[in-house]
Amino acid sequence: MVDIVGLLIQIVVAIIVVAPILWLVGRALAGKQNAKFTDAIWIVVLGIVIGSIVGWLIGGIIASIIMFFVWLALIKHFFDCGWIKAFVIALIAVIVFAIIVFILALIGIGIGIGLGALSF
Numbered sequence: 001m002v003d004i005v006g007l008l009i010q011i012v013v014a015i016i017v018v019a020p021i022l023w024l025v026g027r028a029l030a031g032k033q034n035a036k037f038t039d040a041i042w043i044v045v046l047g048i049v050i051g052s053i054v055g056w057l058i059g060g061i062i063a064s065i066i067m068f069f070v071w072l073a074l075i076k077h078f079f080d081c082g083w084i085k086a087f088v089i090a091l092i093a094v095i096v097f098a099i100i101v102f103i104l105a106l107i108g109i110g111i112g113i114g115l116g117a118l119s120f
Helices: 004-030 037-057 060-078 083-106
Strands: none
Touching: 004 037, 004 083, 037 060, 060 083
16 A cells, blocks of 8 residues: 555655756756746656556556656656657756755765655
8 A cells, every 4th residue: 555644755855856956957948938846846746646656556667667758758748848858858857866965965964865756
């Protein structure tokens, strides 16, 4: 069974940490008229909820592959861009997120969410 409290905590933390990064990268690549902050929040919330359901139902590498395309489809839909631009936005967002986590780790601040929150 899906842990609702854990899921809600993961959503809140991802909204605080991942959504701003996704929004800034989307804004830079898709344009400010296409990439709104509320769109980034919806991408994060739907990505985490769908990822939890797919992971619970399927699991393993198949779930990861499915979620990769779900995240790209969410970015494509909400930021109104093509598949390639959605992939570039996702890739740069993951890189920026990893750099931020690395820098925070260097100064002794840990983020308990890790790259797993992005599910790809």
